[in-house]
Each structure stands twice: as C-alpha cells, then as structure tokens.
Amino acid sequence: MTKEPRLTRALGGAAPPAGPAALRRANLSQVLRKLRDHPSLSRADIAEATGLHRATVSSLMAELLERRLAREVGVEHVGAIGRPRRAVTLYGAHVGALGLEINVDYIAVHGIDLSGRVLVERREVFDAMGSGPDRAVRRLGLAAKGAVEVMRRAGAVPAGIAVAVPGLVDVARGVVTLAPNLYWHDLPLAEQLSAMLGPLRVPVRVDNDANLAALAEYTSGVAAGTPHLVYLTGEVGVGGGIICGGELLRGADGFSGEVGHLSVDPNGDQCGCGRIGCWETKVGLAALVRAAMPEQAYGLPGMPVPDPDERVADIARGLSAGDRRMTEAVAQVGQWLGLGGSIVANLFNPRVIVIGGYFASLAQWLLPHAQEQLQRLVLAGPTARCRFVASTHGFGAASRGAASMVINQIIDDPITILEQRPHPAPY
Known part of the structure; x- marks a missing residue:
C-alpha cells in the first residue's frame, strides 16, 4: 500500500497520554505502519527504519504474528554469505x-x-x-x-x-x-x-x-503521495478535499473544502443551499444533465433516478457521436470547471487538482476546456505548474x-x- 507520511495524525485526533502503555502502543503502531507501507520487510529492516532496538522489534513482531496481524512470507538472503532474514508482511485477514x-x-x-x-x-x-x-x-x-x-x-x-x-x-x-x-x-x-x-x-x-475521497487519492490514487493536492467530487453536488503539506486541511470547525458553494455567478441559478450562483450549479452533474439531456433532468415528476454511471455513459456516447447539444454543454461545464479550479489554485497553490466522479468519466472532453481556463486565470501562471488529472477511483473514491x-x-x-x-x- 502507498506510503502516507503524515495524514494519519490529522485524522486520528489527540495524542494518547504518555507511559508504558502509550510507549507500547506507539511502537506497535510504528511497526504496523512500516509493514503497511512496504510489501515485506525483515525484522532488521524494521529496526533500522524505526530506530527501535532489534530485541524490541522481535518482541513486538512475535506478538503481531501470534495475533495474526502479520505473517512470515519467506526468507531474504542479504549478501553472498549473509545470514538469511525472514521477511514479514502485514496480514490481519480477520x-x-x-x-x-x-x-x-x-x-x-x-x-x-x-x-x-x-x-x-x-x-x-x-x-x-x-x-x-x-x-x-x-x-x-x-x-x-x-x-x-x-x-x-x-x-x-x-x-x-x-x-x-x-x-x-x-x-x-x-x-x-x-x-x-x-x-x-x-x-x-x-x-x-x-x-x-x-x-x-x-x-x-x-x-x-x-x-x-482526498484521503483515497493521497494514499492510492493517480497523485498518491503528492503533498499539495485538491480533490473535487464530480457529483450532483461539488465538494473539495484539500491536502496541504501532506495533511488534510479541515479548518477551524472542520468545514473546509465546501468549494461547490463558491459564488461564481450572481445572476445564476439557485443552489440547493439556498444561495444564488454557486459553482456546483454550473458544474455539478445535475447542471450537466439539465443542459445535455433536459428530458432526463433531476427532479422531473415521475422520472426514476438511474445510476449516475448510466447518465454519464449516455452523455459519453452522445459526445463520441458528435451530438451538438451535448458537446456544447460539456464545453461550457469545462470552462466553468477551469474557472472554479483557478480560484482553488489561487487560494491553496496545489500541484494537482484531482477530478473524480463524472468529471473523471468525461475527462477527455472536459479537461481541454478546464485546463485552458486554469492556465489563463491562475495568477502565478506557468510557475504554479498546477494541472487537472482524472481520478481512477470513479464514484467509489x-x-x-x-x-x-x-x-x-x-x-x-x-x-x-x-x-x-x-x-x-x-x-
């Protein structure tokens, strides 16, 4: 699994009190984290990586093996005449x-x-x-x-x-x-x-x-390990998860990242939040469906709610066939996506803006318009080197x-x- 150097501290809350129990907890956590971040390691590798004494690592590893949180997977030979080392991997199938x-x-x-x-x-x-x-x-x-x-x-x-x-x-x-x-x-x-x-x-x-979703992208996505990234959901609503310096940015009350409610058009449509002209009224899936397939818009009387993948697949087929209405709708959404992305980039200076949900599914049509707007509107210009990339996690991020x-x-x-x-x- 991909290494995540500091994000767990941002999610885990206050540090436990000091003492023997806390020391044992911290040591076990160190060992488990190293096993998570590597396919397999020897006890000597873990001791070297954590700075713990080899005897301590051996004791901790015996406990983890007994509890089936780790298992031995083979023998590593170090050097021509070096002693064999038993490799250990994270397990915990139970x-x-x-x-x-x-x-x-x-x-x-x-x-x-x-x-x-x-x-x-x-x-x-x-x-x-x-x-x-x-x-x-x-x-x-x-x-x-x-x-x-x-x-x-x-x-x-x-x-x-x-x-x-x-x-x-x-x-x-x-x-x-x-x-x-x-x-x-x-x-x-x-x-x-x-x-x-x-x-x-x-x-x-x-x-x-x-x-x-930002946590998923940071740990195992297309921009895994990038210390400065923003994730944008591509749903009916649009939200943002912000990784800053390798940590999740929550804000004073834990409510940061509500980028979908940036006001981008004072004369625009009313948003579900009650305000006018929010960014998600321009780029959310409901806005795209309303423009590209108005006969299937969200909220129509008697209209069943299909899987969002089905809606997006219908639009993708129309785009591939050159449907003019759908092409114009996606181009407009792409431009608004780039405009809002530039606001995010100017505020947080991320290296990457990862787009998820339907944004990722239609990336080949959306991103040329969005990236052009981003480059035009980011104040730092080319020096900021910010780009959009499409998530591979789909609607499951x-x-x-x-x-x-x-x-x-x-x-x-x-x-x-x-x-x-x-x-x-x-x-």
Whole structure:
C-alpha cells in the first residue's frame, strides 16, 4: 500500500497520554505502519527504519504474528554469505474496515481487511434526495448490515465503519450539520446508524465525502503521495478535499473544502443551499444533465433516478457521436470547471487538482476546456505548474477513503485489536 507520511495524525485526533502503555502502543503502531507501507520487510529492516532496538522489534513482531496481524512470507538472503532474514508482511485477514458513502442518487460500499484486500465492493441506486433522512438512514443501515455479513463470511470482523456524506459534518459527534442536496440538517447519523446495527457494536464515524475521497487519492490514487493536492467530487453536488503539506486541511470547525458553494455567478441559478450562483450549479452533474439531456433532468415528476454511471455513459456516447447539444454543454461545464479550479489554485497553490466522479468519466472532453481556463486565470501562471488529472477511483473514491480511514485508526492505535482474540484460521 502507498506510503502516507503524515495524514494519519490529522485524522486520528489527540495524542494518547504518555507511559508504558502509550510507549507500547506507539511502537506497535510504528511497526504496523512500516509493514503497511512496504510489501515485506525483515525484522532488521524494521529496526533500522524505526530506530527501535532489534530485541524490541522481535518482541513486538512475535506478538503481531501470534495475533495474526502479520505473517512470515519467506526468507531474504542479504549478501553472498549473509545470514538469511525472514521477511514479514502485514496480514490481519480477520480485521475488517467498512467504508460507506451515501449521496444524492446512490449508496456505495467498500469493505477491506487490514492488509487492504477488498472483501466487498458495490454501489446501489437510491434516491436519497427524495427519500428523507429516516428512510435514507434505514437503507444505509441495511447496506451496512449486508456488507458486514459478507465480510464475516470472508473471516473478517469489522473493527470500524466510516460513512461519507456530501455536506458539513461535525466529525467529533458524528452529526451531519448540513447536507443541502440531501435536505439533511443536524442529523445524528453515527448514533442512528449505530442503533440500527444493534448487537454488532461496531464504532461508527461520519465525515465529509470529499475529505475521504482526498484521503483515497493521497494514499492510492493517480497523485498518491503528492503533498499539495485538491480533490473535487464530480457529483450532483461539488465538494473539495484539500491536502496541504501532506495533511488534510479541515479548518477551524472542520468545514473546509465546501468549494461547490463558491459564488461564481450572481445572476445564476439557485443552489440547493439556498444561495444564488454557486459553482456546483454550473458544474455539478445535475447542471450537466439539465443542459445535455433536459428530458432526463433531476427532479422531473415521475422520472426514476438511474445510476449516475448510466447518465454519464449516455452523455459519453452522445459526445463520441458528435451530438451538438451535448458537446456544447460539456464545453461550457469545462470552462466553468477551469474557472472554479483557478480560484482553488489561487487560494491553496496545489500541484494537482484531482477530478473524480463524472468529471473523471468525461475527462477527455472536459479537461481541454478546464485546463485552458486554469492556465489563463491562475495568477502565478506557468510557475504554479498546477494541472487537472482524472481520478481512477470513479464514484467509489469516498467509500474507499472511508475504509482507509478506519485502517489508519487501527494502525494508529492497535491495542484494541491486539486485545481481541482472533478466530482460529490457517495462514
């Protein structure tokens, strides 16, 4: 898995108190982090990389092997006559992490084990915008229960669940303060989902979808490891996740990144947030569908909500066939994408703006217009060297990032996992 040098500290909260238990936790975390960041390492490699004494590493590794959080995978020979070293890799097939995303028109699921092996991945069409919060949370709970059952059949018990939501989230309380496109206000999502899961007793966290998608891009995306990047969701709503100096930028109240509500046209359309001329009214998927396929626009009476991939595929086919209306609509969205991207670039000076969701699916048609506007409007000009790149995670970036956040939390504080006796299973 790709190295992520400092982001876990930004997500993990306050440091634990000092003392022998805290030292053990920190040492175990160091070892697990090194194993996560490399396909395999010897004990000597880990000692050298962490600065821990070899005897300490051997003791920690014995514990990790006993608990099946690591396993030996072979022997490495160093030099012509050097002693063989037993290589170790991250394992933890019995430890799961579940990421969920609920958006305007779908629910996405991404479940993995500690080593990153994908156990369940799916997306279902769901009209969350028109369903109301109670029905939406019930549907989300059913999706979570189904995913947990699949993971358990694979031998992995989820150690945590993280939910991505398109809106402002009070992360500490698990409350969705405002999700304008879902019409949610002050919804205690973590509490409600935990109650639905009942006897499963799995910790639930909630975070902004763009923040979690930015985490996925930073750890395993097209710009993995880039210390200064911005991720833009390409959904009905448009949000931004900002990685600055290798850390997620949250802001004073945790509400940073709401770039979709930058005011770009005082005479424009009303946004779901109630304001006029927000950027997402120009570049969100609903805006594109309304311009390119008005007969299939969001919110029309009696119009079912299709999978967003289906809408985008229809537009892509039209573009390939030279459909004039669709070509003009995408060109206009591309120009607005570049204009808003230039504001983001002028504010945060990222090296890369990663575009996700439908932006990525239509990148070959959108990006020439967007990049031209970006280069024209960024104050620093060519010296800033900022570019748009298309994500390869599709509409699953946020759920993938949610699962990664759970893994990060486990690795930052592995004690609770170590205290759980794993189900016996062969290597």
